[in-house]
Amino acid sequence: MPRLVGIFGGTFDPVHIGHTRTIAYLLDIIPFEKILIIPNALPVHKENSQESFQHRFKMVSMAFQCIDKTFVDDREKLRNGPSYAIDTVKEVLEEETDAKVIFIVGSDSFSEIDSWHKWEGLLSLVDFIVMKRPNHPLTRSKKAFDLINKTINIKDLVKKRKIKNIVELKVTPVTVSSSLVRQHVLEGRGVEHLVSKKVGEYLKKHNLYDSKNLP
Ligand code: ATP
Numbered sequence: 001m002p003r004l005v006g007i008f009g010g011t012f013d014p015v016h017i018g019h020t021r022t023i024a025y026l027l028d029i030i031p032f033e034k035i036l037i038i039p040n041a042l043p044v045h046k047e048n049s050q051e052s053f054q055h056r057f058k059m060v061s062m063a064f065q066c067i068d069k070t071f072v073d074d075r076e077k078l079r080n081g082p083s084y085a086i087d088t089v090k091e092v093l094e095e096e097t098d099a100k101v102i103f104i105v106g107s108d109s110f111s112e113i114d115s116w117h118k119w120e121g122l123l124s125l126v127d128f129i130v131m132k133r134p135n136h137p138l139t140r141s142k143k144a145f146d147l148i149n150k151t152i153n154i155k156d157l158v159k160k161r162k163i164k165n166i167v168e169l170k171v172t173p174v175t176v177s178s179s180l181v182r183q184h185v186l187e188g189r190g191v192e193h194l195v196s197k198k199v200g201e202y203l204k205k206h207n208l209y210d211s212k213n214l215p
Helices: 017-029 053-064 085-095 119-125 142-147 154-159 178-186 197-205
Strands: 003-010 034-039 070-072 099-106 127-131 166-169
Touching: 003 017, 003 085, 017 034, 017 053, 017 099, 017 127, 034 053, 053 070, 053 197, 085 099, 085 119, 099 154, 127 154, 154 166
Parallel strands: 003 034, 003 099, 034 070, 099 127, 127 166
Antiparallel strands: none
């Protein structure tokens, strides 16, 4: 079996237990050597990212700190220009020449795959695991749904070296989103059940997503 390297990108505005629990679950069932957690510097799909890269990066580092085999990676901040997934993937492929690189994404993001920069090129470079996300069925986008390979399972995907496949995977459902966290903070409600303890403390300490910080 080839070495397996995962890429999990996101705005992480902020990171929450939906991100960490699903990645921990993937690590339990798939023998990844590592998963790179890559916060976007200039998210292409979310123009109004609310918090700075520095804050988001720090919170992601705290959240994934105790999950073995995850590495929080700041390459998108170091690169000039917008955060295109294809550029990140090309860089990782150059570094991990003998590995099978798998892009990990939630079903909501994958539904919009045909709006990503050079998306067809991206699909030809790496395999994809699309995590089923509660309330975001892939069937909402026919194009995305049709791209899923329904004939192979995850075991086949990790073994096959040459062909690039896209597989949908049922993960332990976690009905949490960054929008929900932001909404809770804004309304002065607790977020203990949505983010890790350290991230919760960090949000409070820096008044992130607080109404005081809104323009
Ligand atoms: P927002 O609510 O602002 O849209 P988000 O919760 O989707 O944010 P992102 O940083 O955009 O968070 O997500 C990064 C990646 O994690 C995306 O591929 C997304 O689909 C996936 N993801 C986020 N939350 C979950 C979840 N609860 N279960 C599975 N995948 C998730």
